[in-house]
Amino acid sequence: MPNYDYECLECGKRFEIFQSMKDDKLTDCPQEGCDGKVRRLLGTGGGIIFKGSGFYETDYRSSSYKSGEKADKAPAASDTKKAEKPKPAPKAAGDSK
Template sequence: MPNYDYVCQTCGHRFEVFQSMNDAKLEDCPQEGCEGKVRRLLGTGAGLIFKGSGFYQTDYRSNSYQEGAKQDSAASKPAKPAESAPAAAPAAAPAPSSAPAKSAD
């Protein structure tokens, strides 16, 4: 929920209110003894940067910065190694014997 700035048109009292975007605008000055009407001021807003798991500060960089970063990362990558020969298959294990063992009598 955002903070909204208001100013009284009669007494000039400025104040800030934390209210939902769906709430109605305030109309009356909260200053005691003042019956003036208030006007909501337009704010310039704040640059939001989400930090934490899943958000990165670099996600909001300018296009020129992102292009430069791509060129730097491409230049620093090592060359691909030549394809190596496929590994030899492991030797098959001897099959277990199904004949019963003979006992010495």
């Protein structure tokens, strides 16, 4: 259930009421001795509240995944350092061998 802000048009008192969205709007000022009418103010809405042990906890990879990824990358780097074997020379058209 949301909180609604009201302001009295007569005395200027501002107050907040916790009521259901199905409830009717308040019309009379709750201040003693004031018979003024109230209007509901537009609110900015509720802020986002993150609860729990971590907001992005599941967005990051586990340490075991990261270590496996490093192990996969290590051999690939050493493969590029190996010397390439020379290609055999193409055979001439006249060679029958």
